[in-house]
Amino acid sequence: MNMQQMVQAMQKTQRMYEKEHAILEQKEFSYTANSAIKLTLKGDMSFVSLEFLEPSMLEEDNAEMIADIIKIAYEEIRNQILDEEDKLAEKFKTPGGLGF
Numbered sequence: 456m457n458m459q460q461m462v463q464a465m466q467k468t469q470r471m472y473e474k475e476h477a478i479l480e481q482k483e484f485s486y487t488a489n490s491a492i493k494l495t496l497k498g499d500m501s502f503v504s505l506e507f508l509e510p511s512m513l514e515e516d517n518a519e520m521i522a523d524i525i526k527i528a529y530e531e532i533r534n535q536i537l538d539e540e541d542k543l544a545e546k547f548k549t550p551g552g553l554g555f
Contacts, residue, residue, distance in 0.1 A: 472544075475546075476543060479498040479536075479539055479540065480499035481497060481499075482497065482539075483496070483498075483503055484497070484498065484532045484535045484536055486535070487508065488524045488528040489527075490508060491508055491521075492508060492512070493506040493508055493528075494525060494529060494532060495532075496529075496532050512524075
């Protein structure tokens with residue numbers, strides 16, 4: 456394979472990766488924490504929704520606990536998204552370990 460063909464193949468691979476990454480960015484990821492809240496983000500980490508599944512959580516003295524639960528849910532979703540990105544990157548890894 457000559458250099459021009461190699462560059463074209465890498466460009467094609469990059470376009471395919473970008474297309475699949477754009478799909479990943481629009482995918483919704485949800486996590487329910489402590490059966491109390493459900494947080495949903497898109498793959499680009501943009502906020503979609505926050506649902507309170509347990510109305511009693513909204514009492515004033517629960518503010519710190521709510522913040523902690525939201526943080527847990529965010530971290531779980533973030534990890535899901537990062538795992539998906541790792542899988543996608545691995546799928547498009549070229550032989551010899553070179554990416555693009």
